[in-house]
Amino acid sequence: MSYLVLARKWRPRTFAELAGQEHVQRALVNALDSGRVHHAFLFTGTRGVGKTTIARILAKSLNCEQGVTSRPCGVCSACKDIDAGRFIDLLEVDAASRTKVDDTRELLENVQYAPARGRYKVYLIDEVHMLSTHSFNALLKTLEEPPPHVKFLLATTDPQKLPVTVLSRCLQFNLKRLPIGLIVARLEQIASAEGIDFEAEALRLVAHAADGSMRDALSLLDQVIAFGGSNLTTSDTRAMLGTLDRSHVGRILEHVAAGEPKAVLEAVAALDELVPDYRDVLGQMAALLQRVALVQLVPDLALEQDEDPAAVQRIAAQMTPEDVQLAYQIALLGRRDLDLAVDARSAFEMVLLRMLAFRLESETPAAPVASGAMPRRIERSEPRTARAAPDTPKSEVATPTATVTPDEWTAIVDRLPLQGPASQLAQHTTLVERRGGRFRLMLEPDGEHFRRPQLVEKLVQALSQLIGEPAQVEFEIAAAPADTPARRRALEADERQRAAQHAIENDPNVRAMKDVFNARVQPDSVKPVN
Numbered sequence: 001m002s003y004l005v006l007a008r009k010w011r012p013r014t015f016a017e018l019a020g021q022e023h024v025q026r027a028l029v030n031a032l033d034s035g036r037v038h039h040a041f042l043f044t045g046t047r048g049v050g051k052t053t054i055a056r057i058l059a060k061s062l063n064c065e066q067g068v069t070s071r072p073c074g075v076c077s078a079c080k081d082i083d084a085g086r087f088i089d090l091l092e093v094d095a096a097s098r099t100k101v102d103d104t105r106e107l108l109e110n111v112q113y114a115p116a117r118g119r120y121k122v123y124l125i126d127e128v129h130m131l132s133t134h135s136f137n138a139l140l141k142t143l144e145e146p147p148p149h150v151k152f153l154l155a156t157t158d159p160q161k162l163p164v165t166v167l168s169r170c171l172q173f174n175l176k177r178l179p180i181g182l183i184v185a186r187l188e189q190i191a192s193a194e195g196i197d198f199e200a201e202a203l204r205l206v207a208h209a210a211d212g213s214m215r216d217a218l219s220l221l222d223q224v225i226a227f228g229g230s231n232l233t234t235s236d237t238r239a240m241l242g243t244l245d246r247s248h249v250g251r252i253l254e255h256v257a258a259g260e261p262k263a264v265l266e267a268v269a270a271l272d273e274l275v276p277d278y279r280d281v282l283g284q285m286a287a288l289l290q291r292v293a294l295v296q297l298v299p300d301l302a303l304e305q306d307e308d309p310a311a312v313q314r315i316a317a318q319m320t321p322e323d324v325q326l327a328y329q330i331a332l333l334g335r336r337d338l339d340l341a342v343d344a345r346s347a348f349e350m351v352l353l354r355m356l357a358f359r360l361e362s363e364t365p366a367a368p369v370a371s372g373a374m375p376r377r378i379e380r381s382e383p384r385t386a387r388a389a390p391d392t393p394k395s396e397v398a399t400p401t402a403t404v405t406p407d408e409w410t411a412i413v414d415r416l417p418l419q420g421p422a423s424q425l426a427q428h429t430t431l432v433e434r435r436g437g438r439f440r441l442m443l444e445p446d447g448e449h450f451r452r453p454q455l456v457e458k459l460v461q462a463l464s465q466l467i468g469e470p471a472q473v474e475f476e477i478a479a480a481p482a483d484t485p486a487r488r489r490a491l492e493a494d495e496r497q498r499a500a501q502h503a504i505e506n507d508p509n510v511r512a513m514k515d516v517f518n519a520r521v522q523p524d525s526v527k528p529v530n
Helices: 022-034 051-063 077-084 101-108 133-144 180-193 200-210 214-228 234-241 246-258 261-272 278-297 309-318 321-336 344-357 406-415 420-427 445-450 453-467 485-505 508-517
Strands: 040-044 090-094 121-126 150-156 171-174 429-435 438-443 472-477
Touching: 022 051, 022 171, 040 051, 051 077, 051 090, 051 121, 051 150, 101 133, 180 200, 180 214, 200 214, 200 234, 214 234, 246 261, 246 278, 246 309, 246 321, 246 344, 261 344, 278 309, 278 321, 278 344, 321 344, 406 429, 406 485, 420 429, 420 445, 420 453, 420 485, 438 445, 453 472, 485 508
Parallel strands: 040 150, 040 171, 090 121, 121 150, 438 472
Antiparallel strands: 429 438
């Protein structure tokens, strides 16, 4: 007894049966109905989205015995032979196995001869990007000016590898990945027609694993049926696919959001007993963080059926948007670097510990997202007290009642142990007034975007360490550019650049080359020596 796999049994036979790809379907139907059918078509897209299927339906539409139509009858001998793969005038070629120029020339030798049975001789070349350069050159002239009885249907998953000369001679249709909802609906239809009992969540897991490919979804459905019989359950499907219940990932992320390292490690230990694929776990974690970020922005967003809205809301309330973005990036980088680690579990634990270690510290808990506003940090003018360095006497900095000049403030900023954006925040300020440990700073407009709570906290801690007592900072926004350390450095850099250019222009050797060879100095090539 021969069994026809679901991917072949349920392959669409007409344009009306196609699931998705409406933009391609509409264009081809209109072309067939109006009689304006191009001689060369290029179908691109990832695997299993319908490239070859659409090409075969088009070939059937061109050769149906009822005439050229967008609705082939499906019962004439031409339609049946094309469906069965034995139509003599439909030449299907796998370019991956016929890459040599001699193969292409042999294929094109009979192009000038009329079709044996059908109305058109159709060349269906799959994975056309695999042809060699010489093969493309051999194909090019025929592709540009084929006989009236010939149509070329090209399919590829990698159109970037095709020469521009080929692309310019074809009508190109890019087939999109199929959405999960459409795949689930199609799987439900097929499972019902096959008399298979199923749980909706099981089919959704299959659709997720198919990654936008309908053929992969049907192949996986065949595999699940072989694994679990005629009753598809969620547990059997998870076991066969090797996927985890999303609650495991949500539980771990909730512990990360709550800042509970011990609970995180205990949850990882429980997860490890299931022998998971940690790459897939990190992918699920990144997907969950993406949903959390969306919920923080749009609190009433509708979630997918297999997601726990309460868990997503709890995580969104415990983490700030910045923390979510940082954790998302850490998950992606950890997934990329997983193969570099000696042990997958330890690498996964390090990713989670990195999320805990780099959590941006909030002054207040994140506000609930149900109000419709994104959680925000509250900036305080009196952050927590930082311990003063024991070896830093107060006399090293100007006394509370002393006037601090711009030069002196620049010297103070240079001594602050700051780097990156926190250093830039200090560089764009001038000292207006200081009373004891209270600093009133003028922040120029160019540096206003650096005034973030975590950067202000670092500046306060650095000042506290420098003056040997708790510091407090208040900001005022300057109406115009001020004499800040950043501006002074920019002016000094400009002055050094002008001096360097002047020195080069007046160098005797340079002047001689300009006089003799009519040479000129490129300003961008002159760099001052620090």
